[in-house]
Amino acid sequence: xxxxxFAEVLAALTRQRGVLGSMVVSEADxxxxxxxxxxxxxxxxxxxxxxxxxxxxxxxxxxxxLGTANFVQLEAERGRVCAxxxxxxxxxxxxxxxxxxxLIRVExxxxxxxxxx
Amino acid sequence: MTIAVVENWVEEPLRRFVSDARVxxxxxxxxxxxxxxxxxxxxxVDVMSACxxxxxxxxxxxxxxxxxxxxxxxxxHHAGKERQIFIAPxxxxxxxxxxxxxxxxxxxxxxxxxxYGEFEQRLAEAAPPVEPExxxxxxxxxxxxxxxxxxxxxxx
Numbered sequence: 001x002x003x004x005x006f007a008e009v010l011a012a013l014t015r016q017r018g019v020l021g022s023m024v025v026s027e028a029d030x031x032x033x034x035x036x037x038x039x040x041x042x043x044x045x046x047x048x049x050x051x052x053x054x055x056x057x058x059x060x061x062x063x064x065x066l067g068t069a070n071f072v073q074l075e076a077e078r079g080r081v082c083a084x085x086x087x088x089x090x091x092x093x094x095x096x097x098x099x100x101x102x103l104i105r106v107e108x109x110x111x112x113x114x115x116x117x
Numbered sequence: 118m119t120i121a122v123v124e125n126w127v128e129e130p131l132r133r134f135v136s137d138a139r140v141x142x143x144x145x146x147x148x149x150x151x152x153x154x155x156x157x158x159x160x161x162v163d164v165m166s167a168c169x170x171x172x173x174x175x176x177x178x179x180x181x182x183x184x185x186x187x188x189x190x191x192x193x194h195h196a197g198k199e200r201q202i203f204i205a206p207x208x209x210x211x212x213x214x215x216x217x218x219x220x221x222x223x224x225x226x227x228x229x230x231x232x233y234g235e236f237e238q239r240l241a242e243a244a245p246p247v248e249p250e251x252x253x254x255x256x257x258x259x260x261x262x263x264x265x266x267x268x269x270x271x272x273x
Contacts, residue, residue, distance in 0.1 A: 030227025048227030055225075 018099025
């Protein structure tokens with residue numbers, strides 16, 4: 001199977017310190033389009049739930065009159081889930097607590113240029 | 118959320134699935150088309166139609182899978198403009214059942230797939246063992262018949 005257009009940006013994201021994996025997910029379906037995950041990360045589960053979370057966050061931001069939600073970060077006890085959307089696609093990153101979220105955000109914003117194409 | 122079940126062991130797994138996956142309709146049926154449990158339907162006639170159609174779709178898709186792939190297709194998903202259907206088999210020690218679910222933008226295929234996996238596991242765990250068939254004895258026949266008819270028409 002040939003690599004998708006997302007393979008390179010996903011690999012670059014997952015190379016970041018503390019990042020456990022990254023995925024391109026269909027926002028409406030919550031299905032993984034492409035992923036680069038470390039062993040032990042349940043890609044399908046995270047994708048389905050992160051897409052649901054992002055949809056709800058987007059609707060909440062809209063309902064509150066705040067416009068479009070462009071970056072969603074969930075901080076949990078042992079790590080973070082970050083999501084950023086472009087069109088029908090969503091870029092999701094799973095990271096440990098020690099990961100530099102600022103750097104991840106910059107990388108994710110850069111990676112969304114590929115989603116735009 | 119209104120759940121109606123013919124067999125009690127179906128209720129809890131079905132309730133959890135509907136609550137977790139946020140689906141509009143859910144239906145568990147025997148491949149013959151007999152309903153075991155449902156959520157979201159308001160009219161009996163709709164349940165009967167859905168059961169007949171789901172059983173037919175499952176049979177057709179199974180046969181198509183055998184023709185194309187040598188084995189029945191496992192899961193069927195059909196996306197409409199507003200609503201989507203998800204049909205999948207659920208194996209228990211009491212045999213194979215068919216599960217049908219209808220969802221909209223409140224849920225997603227990923228969520229339905231995710232929680233369907235948990236539902237299938239819970240259903241398999243909840244299914245009681247099959248009881249060996251008892252011989253129909255003349256002295257019990259009328260009582261059993263009346264009991265079954267009463268159960269069937271909701272008078273038990």
